Amino acid sequence: MKKSIEIILISLVMLSCDSYFEPSYTGSITESEYYDNLNNLRFGLNAVYNVLQSKDYQVSELLFGEAFSDNMWTSQDVTTGAVYDVVNFTFSTDNTYILRRYEVNYSGINKANQVIRSIGNVKKKDIGSTQKELREVYGQAKVLRALFYFNLVRTYGGVSLQQENPELGKLAIPRSTEEETYAYIEKDLRESLLLLRRSRYTLDECGQIDMSGALGLLMKVLLYEASPGIRTSEATKVRKLAEALKIGQFFIEGSRSMTIRELLCYDTDYKDESWEDLQKRLLVDPLYNLDSEVSSADIVNQHRLIDFDKIFRLAGEFSEESLIEINHYSFAGSGSSADEGWKLYDNMLNGGSPVFATCSKAIGNLMQKDPRKVFSITEAQNKDDYISQEEIPDFTKGVGDKLLYSKYYVFPSEGAHSGRNYRIMRYAEALLIYAEILNSTGNTQRAVDYVNMVRARARKLITDSENSRFVTNVTAPSFADLAIGPTDIVHEAILQEKRVEMCGEWDRWYEVCRLDRCSECMEAQLRSLPVEASGNVRIRGKYFKKGINERFPIPQKEIFLSNGVIEQNPGY
Amino acid sequence: MKRIVNIFLSAVLFCSCHNSYLDEYYIAAEASFSVTAEDLHVRTLESVLFTNKGKGQTYSIFTGDTGHKYGQTGNTGFAVGSNGCFSYSYREPGKYTVVWIASSVDSKGSVISDIDSLVLDVADMSGGLDNLSIYKIYRMDDYDETHNTYYHSLARSIDDSILLCPIIYEAWRSAKINTIKSAKLQLKYQLTSPSAALYWYKRETEEWLSLRSETDNIFSVMDGERIALQRIKVVTGSGYETYYNIAAVMIPKLTSYQINGVEGEISHVKTSYDEYEIRLTLPAGTDVSNLCPEFMLMENDANLYDGTNAMVSIDGIVQQSGVSNVDFSKGEVIYDLHYQMLGYADARLSTDSKVKVIIDLQ
Incomplete structure (x- = not known):
């Protein structure tokens, strides 16, 4: 008996020691604990935005978005190394820049996933009246994730869609098709529409994406899905164009409202998720149901075109024209740069940068009789009117066609800061995207009207007293409106207008790819190679392989790491 | 003396090890490979995977297309990866002799190679x-x-x-x-x-x-x-x-259209190449329910139209100039024009256009 009592007592003592042997961790904090409050979740979101501000991301945007298109030459065209190989399509699958683009975008995706999966961890006591803010964080994380995937699918074709809650044994996910990847992007953007703020953010909370940013990007994604150079089925192309038209009518024209059912494409895209489950997942207000209408009146007047000469100046940062813009400047604080020392304009104006991009004569000639030229391009060899109001920047002369983009230049009169906000999407681009959608759906007259809105803004540069002295290359009467004409001619005119309006904004190559005109573009490059003063010979376009190089290879390192789960693109 | 003996012994030892060491690693080259192409037929730009089935220390491949033909001066092959696989896609249609080379270094330091080959038929839907x-x-x-x-x-x-x-x-x-x-x-x-x-x-x-x-x-x-x-x-x-x-x-066009001697004004629909519009103003009180238009197709040019290779219709009913009556009382009327290339029997060599006729009364 005594023995039994001893055993029981020893057991009790041992059991009571449980908590002693399993102490709570004090030296490290789990993800769910860290993100149990909105403030820390915001830090997580800032970390996602930080990827967009990073040098790796922006250099990669410039290099893959425009540097080897018909809008640009680079000084690296005639050197040796990884950038040379990319711009001349002589790269191998382990090229550093091809890998870096892949990694930097997946880094953004993983950070966005961390925010998205942590939404449910925010403690209810901490939410209270901030439920709306929680939705906004959630919505922005979704838009940013969509943006990173959009970059990837445009560069590599269909990619691996990472799980929000990765399982340790399943980290290597096989690639999805291009069409599946676009569908994933689209779903994120559509869901974000239920979460994001409908009005613009004020300057002291700037740098955040509102509903208009998501709508603009969604319209662009839908247009891509409907484009000939994208590997989607013909049926999908037709359907996406019709959906893009609806979004444009809602966002740009304000001629229709949309129900939640329409915004989400619920009837076709949510076969496996009930509205109740979706409502819970997206934190939708219980007052809403699938047929609740979202009024276009809340959206349509939030953004507009501002004066063209102001867009890329300090006055134009986070203006009404901005849809998605990445901050490099401290508006709330000292007015100094907030860019971690990374100078955005180095890429355009400083020969020592990783990618030193100069403007091609082709785009220069296209803008010969366009008032926007003097506010977009400058001639390095000549002190032109626009630059003459400031000191000549530290141009490296004699590269390419000796023209430079001046959009991201920071004038001394704007202060000593080195930052210039990075524009990912402007309202003018959304207008021209919508014009293309209208023209492609038989609404040519309205398409022409939207193009002419953009041209009217440009014409103002000629008549405006402040700027007219700089614009000597064109008169107002000769800068005419676009006339209505056959749809193919209007289509070309819209594309040309977009090329001129958006030149030097790092999107031209993807536009060419979307239109399935890469080979044409490369042949034109090869025919117009500038002669270098140094005697070095350019070879742009010579090694471009049609049908292969429209998509870059998946970096070899990723293929090795996935143990073959991730497959290479054809031809590499 | 002891030193000389040591050097001599070391030299003997080194020489005896040299060849036997390489012999252990020598693999006689035997070239053999497979290809992921059904019946050796592939399409242009389709990814083809060549996989080693033979033996050797290193492998290379000549794909047989321009610049990569085996045995031709200036042509080059590709090194095969350490996993023995090589992925390639052909840009042009044609028959290509693919040559696979397995190589090994023997104990004498000589490279011994063996080759295997196959002919791949690359077809292209678009013909280039x-x-x-x-x-x-x-x-x-x-x-x-x-x-x-x-x-x-x-x-x-x-x-x-x-x-x-x-x-x-x-x-x-x-x-x-x-x-x-x-x-x-x-x-x-x-x-x-x-x-x-x-x-x-x-x-x-x-x-x-x-x-x-x-x-x-x-x-x-x-x-x-x-x-x-x-x-x-x-x-x-x-x-x-x-x-x-x-x-x-x-693309067929009505070059003349008149009713009761009143000539219609013909214009292109500005957004289209194959749509036209004709407007006529008739005297007030004209009975528009039963009018007999006279029209001319492509100026009756004998080098385009011989009276048999075009058709003018409204809702599928063939219209003849100066013969067929048309009811304009319900508003505008759409003519369908169908034209087949003169001198060719192939019905697919044809184009269509539409003409909208609008009548106003004075």
């Missing part, structure tokens, strides 16, 4: 031609006052060998330039590969002429006073030839 248009046929001054806008006729595929190029009627005119009747037309085209070339068969001289895109202005669709099918071929860098016929077919 991506798109084609007859370029700058007509300057559309009525659309663009700056005189910089031209009508280009983009070809559409009827089948693997026929390309149809619709031509607006305004381009059917006698002039030196910017007319479909010109003997100095240009073709604008895209081929699947830069090493391919396009040729046009000039009937008069019975020769194949090389035509560079947008550069050579020697192309013509005319045979005397009429339009005739034109033959072109695309020859890839490896000599593979694909033939096409180009059919320039006029």
Whole structure:
């Protein structure tokens, strides 16, 4: 008996020691604990935005978005190394820049996933009246994730869609098709529409994406899905164009409202998720149901075109024209740069940068009789009117066609800061995207009207007293409106207008790819190679392989790491 | 003396180890490989995987296409990865001899190689031609006052060998330039590969002429006073030839339309090449429910229309000029025009247009 009592007592003592042997961790904090409050979740979101501000991301945007298109030459065209190989399509699958683009975008995706999966961890006591803010964080994380995937699918074709809650044994996910990847992007953007703020953010909370940013990007994604150079089925192309038209009518024209059912494409895209489950997942207000209408009146007047000469100046940062813009400047604080020392304009104006991009004569000639030229391009060899109001920047002369983009230049009169906000999407681009959608759906007259809105803004540069002295290359009467004409001619005119309006904004190559005109573009490059003063010979376009190089290879390192789960693109 | 002996012994030891060491690692080269192509047939740009099935220390492959032919001076092969696999895609159609080389270094330091080969048949659906248009046929001054806008006729595929190029009627005119009747037309085209070339068969001289895109202005669709099918071929860098016929077919147009002696005003629908609008103003009180229009198709030009190769209809009912009565009482009436290329029996060589007729009363 005594023995039994001893055993029981020893057991009790041992059991009571449980908590002693399993102490709570004090030296490290789990993800769910860290993100149990909105403030820390915001830090997580800032970390996602930080990827967009990073040098790796922006250099990669410039290099893959425009540097080897018909809008640009680079000084690296005639050197040796990884950038040379990319711009001349002589790269191998382990090229550093091809890998870096892949990694930097997946880094953004993983950070966005961390925010998205942590939404449910925010403690209810901490939410209270901030439920709306929680939705906004959630919505922005979704838009940013969509943006990173959009970059990837445009560069590599269909990619691996990472799980929000990765399982340790399943980290290597096989690639999805291009069409599946676009569908994933689209779903994120559509869901974000239920979460994001409908009005613009004020300057002291700037740098955040509102509903208009998501709508603009969604319209662009839908247009891509409907484009000939994208590997989607013909049926999908037709359907996406019709959906893009609806979004444009809602966002740009304000001629229709949309129900939640329409915004989400619920009837076709949510076969496996009930509205109740979706409502819970997206934190939708219980007052809403699938047929609740979202009024276009809340959206349509939030953004507009501002004066063209102001867009890329300090006055134009986070203006009404901005849809998605990445901050490099401290508006709330000292007015100094907030860019971690990374100078955005180095890429355009400083020969020592990783990618030193100069403007091609082709785009220069296209803008010969366009008032926007003097506010977009400058001639390095000549002190032109626009630059003459400031000191000549530290141009490296004699590269390419000796023209430079001046959009991201920071004038001394704007202060000593080195930052210039990075524009990912402007309202003018959304207008021209919508014009293309209208023209492609038989609404040519309205398409022409939207193009002419953009041209009217440009014409103002000629008549405006402040700027007219700089614009000597064109008169107002000769800068005419676009006339209505056959749809193919209007289509070309819209594309040309977009090329001129958006030149030097790092999107031209993807536009060419979307239109399935890469080979044409490369042949034109090869025919117009500038002669270098140094005697070095350019070879742009010579090694471009049609049908292969429209998509870059998946970096070899990723293929090795996935143990073959991730497959290479054809031809590499 | 002891030192000399040591050196001698070391040398003997080194020499005896040298060959036996290499012998252990020597693998006699035996070239053998497989390919992921059913019956050795693949399409251009399709990814083909070659996999080693033999033995050796290193492998290389000559894919057999331009620049990579085994045994030809200046041609190069590709090193095969350490996993014994090589992925490739052919850009041009043709038959290619693929050579796989396995190599080993023997104990004497000599490279011993063995080769294996197979013939791969690469086919291409498009035959090497991506798109084609007859370029700058007509300057559309009525659309663009700056005189910089031209009508280009983009070809559409009827089948693997026929390309149809619709031509607006305004381009059917006698002039030196910017007319479909010109003997100095240009073709604008895209081929699947830069090493391919396009040729046009000039009937008069019975020769194949090389035509560079947008550069050579020697192309013509005319045979005397009429339009005739034109033959072109695309020859890839490896000599593979694909033939096409180009059919320039006029888009039908009513060039005259009158009712009760009142001439209609004919205009293009500005956004389209194959839609027209005709407006007529008739005296007040005219009974519009039973009018008998008189019309002319393409000015009754005998080089385009012989009375049998076109049809004018309303809702599927054939209309004859000065014979068929039309009811305009319900508003505008749409005519359907169907035109088949003169002198050719193939019903697919045809184009259509629509004409909307609107009647106003004074």
